[in-house]
Amino acid sequence: MELFLDVCSKLGNGFVTALFLFIFTLLLALPLGLLMCFCTMSKFKPLSFLSKIIVWVLRGTPLMLQIFTIFYLPGILNLFVWPQMNTGWVWFDTTFSTRFIAALAAFAINYAAYFSEIYRGGIESISKGQYEAGQVLGLTKKQVFFKIILLQVIKRIIPPMSNEIITLIKDTSLANTIAVYELIFEAKEFMTVNGLIWPLFLAGAFYLIFVGILTVAFGKLEKKLDYFKA
Amino acid sequence: MNILEVKDLRKRFGDTEVLKGIDLSLKKGEVLSIIGSSGGGKTTLLRCLNFLETANSGEILVNGKSVYLARDGEKPTVTLEAQLSFGLVFQQFNLFPQYSVIENLMLAPKLRADAKGNTERQEIYKDIRAHAEELLAKVGLTEKADAYPCQLSGGQQQRVAIARALMLSPEILCFDEPTSSLDPELTGEVLRVIRSLKDSERTMIIVTHEMEFAKHVSDKVIFIADGVIEEEGTPEELFENPKSEKTRTFLSAGKNDI
Numbered sequence A: 001m002e003l004f005l006d007v008c009s010k011l012g013n014g015f016v017t018a019l020f021l022f023i024f025t026l027l028l029a030l031p032l033g034l035l036m037c038f039c040t041m042s043k044f045k046p047l048s049f050l051s052k053i054i055v056w057v058l059r060g061t062p063l064m065l066q067i068f069t070i071f072y073l074p075g076i077l078n079l080f081v082w083p084q085m086n087t088g089w090v091w092f093d094t095t096f097s098t099r100f101i102a103a104l105a106a107f108a109i110n111y112a113a114y115f116s117e118i119y120r121g122g123i124e125s126i127s128k129g130q131y132e133a134g135q136v137l138g139l140t141k142k143q144v145f146f147k148i149i150l151l152q153v154i155k156r157i158i159p160p161m162s163n164e165i166i167t168l169i170k171d172t173s174l175a176n177t178i179a180v181y182e183l184i185f186e187a188k189e190f191m192t193v194n195g196l197i198w199p200l201f202l203a204g205a206f207y208l209i210f211v212g213i214l215t216v217a218f219g220k221l222e223k224k225l226d227y228f229k230a
Numbered sequence B: 001m002n003i004l005e006v007k008d009l010r011k012r013f014g015d016t017e018v019l020k021g022i023d024l025s026l027k028k029g030e031v032l033s034i035i036g037s038s039g040g041g042k043t044t045l046l047r048c049l050n051f052l053e054t055a056n057s058g059e060i061l062v063n064g065k066s067v068y069l070a071r072d073g074e075k076p077t078v079t080l081e082a083q084l085s086f087g088l089v090f091q092q093f094n095l096f097p098q099y100s101v102i103e104n105l106m107l108a109p110k111l112r113a114d115a116k117g118n119t120e121r122q123e124i125y126k127d128i129r130a131h132a133e134e135l136l137a138k139v140g141l142t143e144k145a146d147a148y149p150c151q152l153s154g155g156q157q158q159r160v161a162i163a164r165a166l167m168l169s170p171e172i173l174c175f176d177e178p179t180s181s182l183d184p185e186l187t188g189e190v191l192r193v194i195r196s197l198k199d200s201e202r203t204m205i206i207v208t209h210e211m212e213f214a215k216h217v218s219d220k221v222i223f224i225a226d227g228v229i230e231e232e233g234t235p236e237e238l239f240e241n242p243k244s245e246k247t248r249t250f251l252s253a254g255k256n257d258i
């Protein structure tokens, strides 16, 4: 019984870490993705080309590799770029918060790339006629975007967004590779230290419940925008 | 004085010249119909007048005042006033789906009132709503004020689009094939609305394939072929007595279709 409570409290802590990682990633990646999206859609060719390359790399390489790259970036720079800087292998020191921030940065950048493509698909799917109707009525470009286009885009991107966001919850487990004490990390500890398997399945239940809650929430949101067709 | 004058308007897409020098003039309250075969440049002309395309050269005057003057290589700026002297009703309606019918009508005037920084916003909003309700009555859709576009038939959507365009009282209201994407039984209700606008002396330019309608509603008809005005005149002249060979071929081809 004591063991069960211990497992629960450790996993609870791990869940809170995962939750923070999830929330902060969203807070950063949602706006950053929009910025990336505008860059890839920019009429200024060098900018759109560069951002398309960045999106390609971020979506084309494993997230785990990106986590390592950011975590070991100082070491990599030290080896190849500025050997004399002698910064050591990782950021400054390897306290928990630095590792958390490294993971967060990797998640935010990676997910921003995915979000940017979802935004782009959403924006490009709106008919030209909507912009033109706005212009003919004397609206400014900004008014057209915020008063006419945005809500239609939001409606269209909710399904792919909810998919991506649900994937993110499970992807937070990748942070365990740089020793961020999230759910899977804690559960694995019980396996290596106490030889217990079931904490891992309990961790799975945490994810399931959280995904369930989000699924219901997205369903509600979708329903709320059901009053119009776009 | 002419409410609209267009001088030598030209538009190129890449290397192909789509409008090869269009001249036309229109008096207040007149209705001009534009007919012509597919690809002739009718839509492009309306889009240039509404500044959705940038004409490469030529001049547009509204009430004698130049609102657009382009020489090759320069892109003139279009003032809000110039933009609002024209209204456009699209073939595909282009209503804003997330807004109800009355909100579709009120959106632009409200944003305009906000931009002017009026202090008595509530008063102005009330006036805007009254105006919107009046126009909805005019197009026969009072009871649909709170419906959303997806709940309306094509004919009803197009009537809303007409009312929305009228909200800003454009000097010249343009229609690009307003009934072409409608089922035949729905064209009548839209054409009736347009006819009622003529009765209230609204200046209009109508691109249409409805020859009978053009004959009855227009004061002037122009036939556009390959980017030039091939022939222009009163409906009687153009439909009963076309001078140009091309016009004759076009009109008789239409008859054979039926």
Ligand SMILES: Nc1ncnc2c1ncn2[C@@H]1O[C@H](COP(=O)(O)OP(=O)(O)OP(=O)(O)O)[C@@H](O)[C@H]1O
Pocket (backbone or CB within 6 Å): B013, B018, B036, B037, B038, B039, B040, B041, B042, B043, B044, B045
């Ligand atoms: N954005 C564009 N880019 C390139 N070419 C265009 C563009 N818009 C129109 N065109 C070309 O310009 C010509 C005139 O087109 P327009 O749509 O004005 O004809 P229209 O008279 O309205 O024909 P329809 O009766 O089929 O509507 C066509 O050959 C068309 O292919």
Ligand SMILES: [Mg+2]
Pocket (backbone or CB within 6 Å): B042, B043, B044
């Ligand atoms: Mg056309």
